[in-house]
Amino acid sequence: AQLALSSVARQGRGCWLEFYGSEGTLVLGSSNQADYVHGFGLQGCRKGETMAAIPNNPAFRYNRTWEDGRIAPVARLIGWWAEAIREAKPxxxxxxxxxxxxxxxxxxxxxxxxxxxxxx
Structure with a gap:
C-alpha cells in the first residue's frame, strides 16, 4: 500500500489511497483539494485487467450535499453515535x-x- 498525507499540498494531486496487491489494484481518490468528501471515485482491476471505475455503494451516499464538504462526514459520525446510544451498543x-x-x-x-x- 502507498499512502501520502498532507494537510496542505500546494499544487498537489489531491487525496489518493492506492493499494497494489498480488491479486489486483484499488485506487480511491479525488483531485479536489478544496473538499474532503465530494469528488472521490474508486477504481480497480484484477491482475492483468484494465483499471475501471467501481460504482459507489448506495448505502454510503449522503442524503444531501453541503457547501462545506467537512460537514457530511461529521454528520454521519454523529448519526452513528446517536444510533449506538439508542441501541445501547458500543x-x-x-x-x-x-x-x-x-x-x-x-x-x-x-x-x-x-x-x-x-x-x-
Missing part, C-alpha cells in the same frame, strides 16, 4: 480509539519538534 471505532489516535499524532508532532524518538 460504537467502534469510538472515543477511546479517537483518543489513541490523538496520542499517536501528538507523539509524532513531539518527535518532529524535538528530533527525538517518542515511545508510547
Amino acid at each position: 460504537m467502534v471505532p469510538g472515543l477511546l480509539e479517537g483518543l489513541q489516535s490523538q496520542i499517536a499524532m501528538d507523539a509524532c508532532q513531539s518527535s518532529d519538534l524535538s528530533g527525538n524518538r517518542v515511545l508510547l
Whole structure:
C-alpha cells in the first residue's frame, strides 16, 4: 500500500489511497483539494485487467450535499453515535480509539519538534 498525507499540498494531486496487491489494484481518490468528501471515485482491476471505475455503494451516499464538504462526514459520525446510544451498543471505532489516535499524532508532532524518538 502507498499512502501520502498532507494537510496542505500546494499544487498537489489531491487525496489518493492506492493499494497494489498480488491479486489486483484499488485506487480511491479525488483531485479536489478544496473538499474532503465530494469528488472521490474508486477504481480497480484484477491482475492483468484494465483499471475501471467501481460504482459507489448506495448505502454510503449522503442524503444531501453541503457547501462545506467537512460537514457530511461529521454528520454521519454523529448519526452513528446517536444510533449506538439508542441501541445501547458500543460504537467502534469510538472515543477511546479517537483518543489513541490523538496520542499517536501528538507523539509524532513531539518527535518532529524535538528530533527525538517518542515511545508510547
